[in-house]
Amino acid sequence: MSELSGKSIIGFRRGEPNVDSFRAVNPLSGEELTPEYYAASEAEVDQAVQLASRAFEVYRQTSPKLKAAFLRKIAENIEGLGEPLVTRATDETALPPVRIRNETARTCNQLRLFAELIEEGSWVDARIDRGDPMRQPLAKPDVRSMLRPLGPVVVFCASNFPLAFSVAGGDTASALAAGNPVVVKAHRAHPGTAELVGLAVSDALRASDLPEGVFSLLFGRGEDIGMQLVRHPQIKAGGFTGSRSGGQALMHAAAARPEPIPFYAEMSSVNPIFLFPDALREREEQIAIGLHASVTLGAGQFCTNPGLVFLPTGADSAGLIERLKEMMASTAAFTIGLFRTCVDSFLADTNLSAEVFGPATLLVTYSDVEQLPDIARKLEGQLTATIHATDAEQDGVNKLIDVIENKAGRIVFNGFPTGVEVCHSMVHGGPFPATSDGRSTSVGTRAALRFVRPFCYQDVPAIALPDELKDGNPLNIWRMVDGELNKAALSDMTFGC
Amino acid sequence: MSELSGKSIIGFRRGEPNVDSFRAVNPLSGEELTPEYYAASEAEVDQAVQLASRAFEVYRQTSPKLKAAFLRKIAENIEGLGEPLVTRATDETALPPVRIRNETARTCNQLRLFAELIEEGSWVDARIDRGDPMRQPLAKPDVRSMLRPLGPVVVFCASNFPLAFSVAGGDTASALAAGNPVVVKAHRAHPGTAELVGLAVSDALRASDLPEGVFSLLFGRGEDIGMQLVRHPQIKAGGFTGSRSGGQALMHAAAARPEPIPFYAEMSSVNPIFLFPDALREREEQIAIGLHASVTLGAGQFCTNPGLVFLPTGADSAGLIERLKEMMASTAAFTIGLFRTCVDSFLADTNLSAEVFGPATLLVTYSDVEQLPDIARKLEGQLTATIHATDAEQDGVNKLIDVIENKAGRIVFNGFPTGVEVCHSMVHGGPFPATSDGRSTSVGTRAALRFVRPFCYQDVPAIALPDELKDGNPLNIWRMVDGELNKAALSDMTFGC
Numbered sequence: 003m004s005e006l007s008g009k010s011i012i013g014f015r016r017g018e019p020n021v022d023s024f025r026a027v028n029p030l031s032g033e034e035l036t037p038e039y040y041a042a043s044e045a046e047v048d049q050a051v052q053l054a055s056r057a058f059e060v061y062r063q064t065s066p067k068l069k070a071a072f073l074r075k076i077a078e079n080i081e082g083l084g085e086p087l088v089t090r091a092t093d094e095t096a097l098p099p100v101r102i103r104n105e106t107a108r109t110c111n112q113l114r115l116f117a118e119l120i121e122e123g124s125w126v127d128a129r130i131d132r133g134d135p136m137r138q139p140l141a142k143p144d145v146r147s148m149l150r151p152l153g154p155v156v157v158f159c160a161s162n163f164p165l166a167f168s169v170a171g172g173d174t175a176s177a178l179a180a181g182n183p184v185v186v187k188a189h190r191a192h193p194g195t196a197e198l199v200g201l202a203v204s205d206a207l208r209a210s211d212l213p214e215g216v217f218s219l220l221f222g223r224g225e226d227i228g229m230q231l232v233r234h235p236q237i238k239a240g241g242f243t244g245s246r247s248g249g250q251a252l253m254h255a256a257a258a259r260p261e262p263i264p265f266y267a268e269m270s271s272v273n274p275i276f277l278f279p280d281a282l283r284e285r286e287e288q289i290a291i292g293l294h295a296s297v298t299l300g301a302g303q304f305c306t307n308p309g310l311v312f313l314p315t316g317a318d319s320a321g322l323i324e325r326l327k328e329m330m331a332s333t334a335a336f337t338i339g340l341f342r343t344c345v346d347s348f349l350a351d352t353n354l355s356a357e358v359f360g361p362a363t364l365l366v367t368y369s370d371v372e373q374l375p376d377i378a379r380k381l382e383g384q385l386t387a388t389i390h391a392t393d394a395e396q397d398g399v400n401k402l403i404d405v406i407e408n409k410a411g412r413i414v415f416n417g418f419p420t421g422v423e424v425c426h427s428m429v430h431g432g433p434f435p436a437t438s439d440g441r442s443t444s445v446g447t448r449a450a451l452r453f454v455r456p457f458c459y460q461d462v463p464a465i466a467l468p469d470e471l472k473d474g475n476p477l478n479i480w481r482m483v484d485g486e487l488n489k490a491a492l493s494d495m496t497f498g499c
Numbered sequence: 500m501s502e503l504s505g506k507s508i509i510g511f512r513r514g515e516p517n518v519d520s521f522r523a524v525n526p527l528s529g530e531e532l533t534p535e536y537y538a539a540s541e542a543e544v545d546q547a548v549q550l551a552s553r554a555f556e557v558y559r560q561t562s563p564k565l566k567a568a569f570l571r572k573i574a575e576n577i578e579g580l581g582e583p584l585v586t587r588a589t590d591e592t593a594l595p596p597v598r599i600r601n602e603t604a605r606t607c608n609q610l611r612l613f614a615e616l617i618e619e620g621s622w623v624d625a626r627i628d629r630g631d632p633m634r635q636p637l638a639k640p641d642v643r644s645m646l647r648p649l650g651p652v653v654v655f656c657a658s659n660f661p662l663a664f665s666v667a668g669g670d671t672a673s674a675l676a677a678g679n680p681v682v683v684k685a686h687r688a689h690p691g692t693a694e695l696v697g698l699a700v701s702d703a704l705r706a707s708d709l710p711e712g713v714f715s716l717l718f719g720r721g722e723d724i725g726m727q728l729v730r731h732p733q734i735k736a737g738g739f740t741g742s743r744s745g746g747q748a749l750m751h752a753a754a755a756r757p758e759p760i761p762f763y764a765e766m767s768s769v770n771p772i773f774l775f776p777d778a779l780r781e782r783e784e785q786i787a788i789g790l791h792a793s794v795t796l797g798a799g800q801f802c803t804n805p806g807l808v809f810l811p812t813g814a815d816s817a818g819l820i821e822r823l824k825e826m827m828a829s830t831a832a833f834t835i836g837l838f839r840t841c842v843d844s845f846l847a848d849t850n851l852s853a854e855v856f857g858p859a860t861l862l863v864t865y866s867d868v869e870q871l872p873d874i875a876r877k878l879e880g881q882l883t884a885t886i887h888a889t890d891a892e893q894d895g896v897n898k899l900i901d902v903i904e905n906k907a908g909r910i911v912f913n914g915f916p917t918g919v920e921v922c923h924s925m926v927h928g929g930p931f932p933a934t935s936d937g938r939s940t941s942v943g944t945r946a947a948l949r950f951v952r953p954f955c956y957q958d959v960p961a962i963a964l965p966d967e968l969k970d971g972n973p974l975n976i977w978r979m980v981d982g983e984l985n986k987a988a989l990s991d992m993t994f995g996c
Binding site: 059062063118122124127129130131140142143145146147150152153253254257258261262264383393396399400403404407408410411412413414415416417421423425426427428429431433434435438439440441442443448454455456457458459460461462463465466480482484485487 | 619624626628639640642643644649650750751754761880893897900909911912925926928936937938939952955959960977979982984
């Protein structure tokens with residue numbers, strides 16, 4: 003691991019040693035890991051942002067093809083890190099090697115999915131309304147618009163995903179894909195993993211002939227450099243996955259700036275599971291196994307960890323509860339929390355619906371499925387809600403879905419919320435406090451939409467238009483022309499039809 | 500005008516008389532207009548929101564076809580108001596009847612454009628990623644998602660557009676189109692116009708058999724009922740067009756709620772115009788006429804009123820300045836402000852780039868077009884920026900556009916920013932402080948995207964899916980299926996290709 007220097011990556015330079023330093027700790031052995039990590043100074047944070055701001059002038063105009071090649075090169079470089087990455091990440095997190103390998107694969111797949119997205123190109127929502135100089139009483143202008151990047155984005159690494167939600171994770175991939183430079187704040191729990199991945203990104207940037215400042219990686223405390231980054235006038239958006247208190251502090255700082263910026267914090271979710279009686283009778287063993295696996299997956303630290311399970315009272319659920327107890331008692335290495343209450347106590351005490359981060363689950367027994375919509379109405383915003391039911395229970399299910407559509411970002415049917423599929427249609431988001439901005443997702447290709455805004459060109463000469471809006475449609479993307487979606491060149495279309 | 504009662508419209512009921520009342524004033528004569536308008540009480544505000552919240556349960560599931568018919572019925576009813584609307588609106592605003600008629604037409608066209616949008620239906624961004632139970636190492640779930648409405652929206656009427664940005668204006672039309680009930684706060688300058696249009700909306704609601712509470716209209720002060728509405732837990736988003744101080748107070752209240760909500764305030768823009776020397780030499784008279792018309796249009800109260808004009812110093816601009824002075828001196832009825840300074844003074848005094856609401860324009864002379872990008876970099880966020888230049892000046896133009904793309908929502912070439920075309924590609928928005936949220940537009944069909952969020956269905960049975968996501972594509976909309984855009988039914992597609 004001779005590559006690790008403990009210094010921030012500031013453009014193509016490295017940060018300076020500093021009295022403010024820390025080391026990663028192996029959570030299993032308690033042993034401190036070398037090297038010493040130096041917190042970026044205020045001046046270094048500013049340098050990283052200034053470099054990002056200058057790099058934006060070039061990067062925002064970089065062709066989709068070149069940006070896609072850059073993203074693929076990052077993936078290739080991360081894969082090239084091989085076993086030393088697995089060793090360091092397992093040392094820093096105590097997660098098993100197979101989990102680190104899977105998460106690395108997911109991270110690289112994600113980078114390649116965004117590469118495909120921007121290479122295909124239609125995601126920019128290009129729209130053209132052709133002008134009509136003869137229109138009465140006023141000539142109609144030629145109006146064209148598309149989504150353009152916002153500017154430098156700060157990304158906060160998450161404690162629970164050292165790869166997929168960290169240095170080159172979803173926030174970074176989507177911000178870079180959308181044309182924004184990224185300044186990453188490493189998480190103190192896994193700085194070595196961050197440095198290895200950061201160097202992979204930095205090398206990809208150099209190899210792609212893109213400007214210094216498109217990527218920087220800073221070590222230090224959230225309260226210090228995190229706040230400095232969110233408040234920096236040249237930072238134009240932010241992404242965060244972590245605790246409710248941390249996320250709220252940052253989102254309020256973003257909103258209180260002289261120029262407020264979008265800040266996407268994914269914070270807190272208990273991911274309720276609603277078990278209907280028939281489903282439980284038909285599939286008790288299957289549900290017990292799935293629930294146990296979902297609760298304990300990744301030490302229960304997944305954002306979509308199910309922290310609340312609603313199940314029928316009495317004999318209907320006795321078997322499931324016994325099976326869960328058995329399985330949890332035999333789960334090695336983690337202390338498992340399995341708590342129980344009934345609907346009335348649950349509704350009377352709002353603390354019971356608060357998130358417990360880790361493998362803890364509260365079982366809440368109900369006496370009648372008619373209670374479920376009311377229970378759901380009382381919940382805060384969630385990333386997910388899960389229903390297990392049979393076809394015969396569809397009426398009750400429909401009533402519950404009506405409520406859940408206003409409470410969560412995703413509903414899962416007869417499955418489990420952990421294991422978020424990275425695809426075009428995925429929504430990993432939800433109403434506050436699941437996230438700071440329920441209009442968005444941090445997983446799936448819609449994530450790129452968080453870091454753009456529409457920009458409009460009225461009667462602008464062809465030479466000054468982006469390729470996406472030129473008459474000939476040189477990038478061959480889907481565009482909305484006079485209200486119709488097509489891939490045509492304007493010269494091939496009949497005017498005014 | 501016997502229809503006017505001075506009472507708020509709370510669902511299908513009317514508000515109560517109240518000691519807290521006011522009258523509209525004819526700005527020309529200073530005369531108070533009848534009737535007395537009663538401020539909604541705290542309890543009435545709450546009733547309106549509770550009704551909206553209940554109505555949302557039905558309205559969010561209302562078919563696009565029925566919602567479209569409702570929007571068209573509103574337009575028809577507003578047109579049906581005829582001359583009494585023109586009379587009341589001119590009495591309240593002193594705007595000429597032709598302006599009121601044009602604005603009424605624009606308002607109704609806008610409602611019909613949103614009706615078309617939702618009837619066509621593809622705007623919901625439906626996405627389907629088909630499952631694969633055989634995938635290794637894990638089965639791939641069936642994942643589908645689309646945009647869904649947020650919930651009750653508060654809309655603030657604007658002083659400067661009594662129709663197009665008021666009771667049934669762009670914010671209301673886009674929020675209703677997207678499936679959200681609307682609670683409108685009337686502007687104190689034109690309550691009679693608001694009541695007439697409010698009754699037209701209310702009648703359309705009843706005629707469409709839609710639930711009470713999809714629309715309410717409240718009279719009263721922004722500091723009181725406006726704040727109460729923005730802070731109400733059942734309000735899920737807001738739209739505002741008005742002053743920077745008013746907009747900022749509301750946007751900060753929205754961000755400081757226990758559950759923060761999206762708030763779209765369109766506030767402050769000086770809409771700079773950059774005149775290049777060749778263009779001025781070639782088209783001096785045309786530019787003078789256009790600029791004069793744009794500055795004085797609507798008493799200079801358009802959001803896109805050009806408040807800053809950059810023009811070459813010395814002989815190049817002497818003729819234009821003389822012509823502008825002549826035309827402005829002969830413009831009746833308004834006091835016109837035409838101020839002058841040079842680039843150095845302008846850059847030295849940030850006050851000079853602040854908005855003066857009304858027909859006032861600051862002419863700033865520059866000595867070299869190379870100064871223009873630096874000038875643009877110093878400006879705050881704008882709704883629009885305008886360039887007049889010839890083909891020979893394209894190099895300088897490109898450098899300026901590079902900066903403007905980060906400073907404004909729309910660039911206008913060889914034209915003027917007033918007269919916003921209502922179409923799919925229009926962007927009437929821009930970086931702060933032009934708006935509170937530069938990711939959006941308040942004019943054009945993209946405005947509906949402000950009031951929705953993505954929602955995701957994983958392995959949900961067909962019967963519980965919205966029509967937009969059903970296998971057969973019964974609404975015949977464009978959907979992204981496994982990453983490809985098409986209108987196909989899933990049964991017509993080959994799996995896994």
